Structures are given as structure tokens and as C-alpha cells.
Amino acid sequence: MQYLVAMTTHVPDGTPQQTVDEVRAREAAHTAELAAQGNMLRLWRPPLRPGEWRSLGLFVAADANQLETVLSGMPLRIWRSDEVTPLAPHPNDPAMRARTGVNDRTLSTGTGEPEFLTFFSVVVPDGTTAQAVADADAREARQAKEWADKGKRRRLWTLPGRDADDRDVAAARPLDGDGDNSAHPAPERPGEPVVTDAERKVAVITGGSQGIGAGLVAAYRARGWAVVANALKIEPSKDPEVLTLAGDVSDPATADRIADGALDRFGRIDTLINNAGIFISKPFTEYTAADYALAIGVNLTGFFWTTQRVIAEMASRGGGHVMQMSATVADVADASSPSVLAALTKGGLAAATRSLAIEFASRGIRVNAVSPGIIQTSMHPPGSYDNLGDRMPPLGRVGTVDDVVGAFLALEDSPYITGEVLHVDGGQIAGH
Helix, strand or coil, rough: CEEEEEEEEEECCCCCCHHHHHHHHHHHHHHHHHHCCCCCCEHHHHHHCCCCEEEEEEEEEHHHHHHHHHCCCCCHHHHHEEEEEEEEECCCCCCHHCCCCCCCHHHHCCCCCCEEEEEECCCCCCCCCHHHHHHHHHHHHHHHHHHHHCCCCEEEEECCCCCCCCEEEEEECCCCCCCCEEEECCCCCCCCCCCCCCCCEEEEEEECHHHHHHHHHHHHHHHCCCCEEEEECCCCCCCCCCCEEEEECCHHHHHHHHHHHHHHHHCCCCEEEECCCCCCCCCCCHCHHHHHHHHHHHHHHHHHHHHHHHHHHHHHHHHHEEEEEHHHHHHHCCCCEEEHHHEEEHHHHHHHHHHHHHHHHHHHHHEEEECCEEECCCCCCCCCCCCHHCCCCCCCCEHHHHHHHHHHHHHHCCCCCCEEEECCCCCCCCCC
């Protein structure tokens, strides 16, 4: 049996924020367990009023008693009231057809499109003949199949009726047709348990116009992610799944534009990669105030404001991943290439990575960094590193963009890794 549960949470006045955060973290973890057990199929967040917590969940249970057992085990239940609606199968439900092999695609829920929970109340006018009603039902069934084939209707249920002739139904996704349609937008909410190959996650990548940043944009798109790419100068993308936003990351307003743009366009942020950076190599006494301001602004200030804005959004959703671009030069100094500003800022990013990893671990957010060594990019002409001599990394070659991108993807695919600074330097760091 399936049940639609409207869950409304009221946090008592005076509850410490840390307590709220801890309960929400436990709730997110328990939600994942319920999804794995098959007791929770979907979770949505309807339109909310300020200060309100409300969710719609689609649960599976043998009966009302088992459902109560499932719901009572959820951590937020200590503050929450639930309104349960049993859902009976409807003959036009796309899922019923999918189980008979007609169409499996209709069950996919990861298109990233807005979803709507729509209640239909059909009133047949007095005097309508039985044949007219039957004809209308047949047309409705044909249209239901067409909408399902196009992915415009996810599910269809019959609600508990007042009598045998009651025709109230609930549908996930809007459907044009006869009757009064009360549509409720239902965006996917944090902890959404249904994950399909088509599910669209969202990565925000700063410094995404060239070099490693462009490689990261391409790699995440190849995985089916939507991407928000920022750089000081960046051209609009022809790919509808890539939003480009030009702006100086050292400006807090740019951080707001990046986060707001991602949420407005794609509705979520799963991963932030602070890739934007600048390298200035000079003897220490030759650095100018302008050099200092530029390096601090791009490497540290940009990281600070963008991460602060995005990680707050991730915390509200109960999870996410933040990654930084550090540098091996922060750990291994080279007299032939003095770069104290790089050591200062990139070393700072490594330290901040470990600090944030501990601070946000309980909220389901991982924080890691990649620390490249000598990397050949499009900004360096071929042959730039032919004469490295004893500065050549132990592996006997310089790194490539693909080497660095692969490290970020490896961290992305490792849910038990946080607080790590992954060196991609051909062995430079070894022995130090």
C-alpha cells in the first residue's frame, strides 16, 4: 500500500540551532535508510510560508500500523505532525503500465523539471448519459497514455472516496482534462531518495573558462551534471545545461550571483569547486601591494565568499561537496621559483579545507582539496617544461589537465573521504 504523507514540523521556541542541525542531519541519514529499505519512494517540498517546515512523502507500508512504525522512527517526528492519505492504484497510472512492460521511462524522476502534485475532482453534469461518461473515460485513458509516454505524468492514484461514484484522483505532474485541477508545485527536497541514471546534479565551478576549469566543466557535463561556470571573462554557453556567469570572485556580490543563478536555473547545488586562482612568482621583496591584493583576492577572498554562500545552501539541504584547488608549492618550496604568495594562499586553502571538513561533517557536507604540482595546460606553450632537470617530478613527466580533473572526480566518487588534500604532483610531495 502506498501513502501520501504531509509532514509539518514545528520547532519549539528556544531550541538551540545546534540541536536543530543535529536532528536534521539524523533525519537525512534516516531518510536514506528508509529509501534503501523501500519504505520511502519520494520526498517533495511544497510551497512554504516563512518559518515553516513541511514535506510531502510517498511511503510504502503493508498497512497503517506499519506506516506509523516507519514514521515514528524518523528523528523529526519529535516536532512533527503527519497527515496521511492512503493511495489506491488507478487504472491509468503510468507505473501500472510500466510493470506490464509497456513503458519503463515514465518512472524516471530525475529530469530536473518542476513537478506538480495535482488533485482532480471530476463532476459529471446531471443528465449525462452513461455512454457519454464511458466515452469520456476512454478518451481520458488514451490521453493519460500519451502524457505518460511524453514523461508529463509520473503517477496517478485514486484517493479515498466519499461513495462508490466519487471520482477524486491525485496525479504527480499536471494533466489537461476535465475537472477542477488544484496544482501544487512539488520541487525535489533535500534527501530526495529516488536516484536514477538520469538524475541531474549540479556543480558550480569557478575559474571555468580555460585550462583545468574548462576540463572540469566538460568532465561534469560528461557525467550528466548541470554546471554553473564562473570566470572573470566567460562566454555564454550553447549548452542549456551550462550556465556561465562572468564576474570577479573576490567580490561578495559575485558569490551571490553564482549561488542565486544556480538555484534559479537548476534548483540545487551538489558540488562547489573553487578552482579560480592566480600564480605570481617573484622574489619576496619584489612583490607589490597590487600583487598581494590580487593573489589574496582571487585565491582566498573568492574562496571565502563563494564557499560561505554555497555551503549555507548545502547545509539547508543536508549535504554537498566542496573542493578547493591547492598547490604542492605550499608544501614543497623551490628556490628556483620563489612563490610565497602561492604558498601563503594555497596553503591557507589546504588548512581551511581540513577545518571546514570537521565543522560540516555532521551536516553531510564533505570538504576536500586537490593539490597539483607542475601541470601542462593550454596557458603554457609546448616545450615549456623540457628543461626542468632535477626539478622533474619522480614519475618523469609533468602532469596534464586530465590528471588533475581525474583527481577531482575520484574525490567526487568517494563518499567516505573528507578533509583530504590529494596531491597530484608525480611524487613531488613524497619524502617531504
